[in-house]
Amino acid sequence: MRSSSGPPEGRPTVLSVRQAVKRYGGLTAVDGVSFDVGKGEIFGLIGPNGAGKTTMFDLVAGSVAPSAGQILLNGVDVSGEAAHRRIARGLGRTFQIPKPFPELSLLENVLLARQDQTGERLFMNFLAPGRVRAEEAAARDKAMDLLDFLLLKRLAHEPARVLSGGQRKLLELARVMMADPAVILLDEPAAGVNATLLEVIIDRIRAINERGVTFLLIEHNIDMVSRLCNRVLVMASGQPLCEGTPEEVSRDPRVIEAYLGGA
Numbered sequence: 001m002r003s004s005s006g007p008p009e010g011r012p013t014v015l016s017v018r019q020a021v022k023r024y025g026g027l028t029a030v031d032g033v034s035f036d037v038g039k040g041e042i043f044g045l046i047g048p049n050g051a052g053k054t055t056m057f058d059l060v061a062g063s064v065a066p067s068a069g070q071i072l073l074n075g076v077d078v079s080g081e082a083a084h085r086r087i088a089r090g091l092g093r094t095f096q097i098p099k100p101f102p103e104l105s106l107l108e109n110v111l112l113a114r115q116d117q118t119g120e121r122l123f124m125n126f127l128a129p130g131r132v133r134a135e136e137a138a139a140r141d142k143a144m145d146l147l148d149f150l151l152l153k154r155l156a157h158e159p160a161r162v163l164s165g166g167q168r169k170l171l172e173l174a175r176v177m178m179a180d181p182a183v184i185l186l187d188e189p190a191a192g193v194n195a196t197l198l199e200v201i202i203d204r205i206r207a208i209n210e211r212g213v214t215f216l217l218i219e220h221n222i223d224m225v226s227r228l229c230n231r232v233l234v235m236a237s238g239q240p241l242c243e244g245t246p247e248e249v250s251r252d253p254r255v256i257e258a259y260l261g262g263a
């Protein structure tokens, strides 16, 4: 494989994956994958089914521990850190199938994504009730602003169960933004989304990216990948196959073969 090209010049590296390996018994789901993502990039992770993309996300997010290799966030090795510690370091993640609390309102769902501890808030309620009230009001304003930004404000007080698949993806983005992430892992944002909402999602990802947020994106929708990503890593059978611009990788015969082989 051609060595990793690295982030475009002038962009500091925010996420580094170094020789990541994940074994499940006799199966190696991720087999020596390395890449660097620069600040403000939208970096795509693509490949046929079973290539190891979701496992790679799990390794970056900290929901599974690597068998070997390192994950660095802003130069700090977080390989041994739990997922919640990585969230506190500015790493956000959305899931392929978002599962909001169906009976809670959109606003309540977004508010639950706050990073401070409820227990701490309860304790502070006795000590400084005024401050707690002010913080609650600020969080509510922020959640409403995010719902507005993600075109869901008019549904803020509706239960999340009324949302379509695409709207759930937008709510998921609002939830992840509540923690002010510097890097967002987006798992198949286009899956199960109708064409109109897909345009909204693409537009909002761009708008979030323009605010300086870096994205790592898993997506099977190649049109979306081509429109959003500046660089792409193709994986197949757990291994890195090639890396480049979406245009470069789509012309690579190894990529075509990997997809046809998996079809």
Ligand SMILES: Nc1ncnc2c1ncn2[C@@H]1O[C@H](COP(=O)(O)OP(=O)(O)OP(=O)(O)O)[C@@H](O)[C@H]1O
Residues within 6 Å of the ligand: 024, 027, 028, 029, 047, 048, 049, 050, 051, 052, 053, 054, 055, 056
């Ligand atoms: N917890 C697990 N235990 C055992 N095997 C697993 C586990 N998670 C993933 N695998 C296996 O690892 C391989 C890679 O799976 P993974 O879900 O990471 O691929 P993917 O590229 O995300 O696929 P898709 O595009 O279908 O979502 C597959 O063979 C899968 O069956």
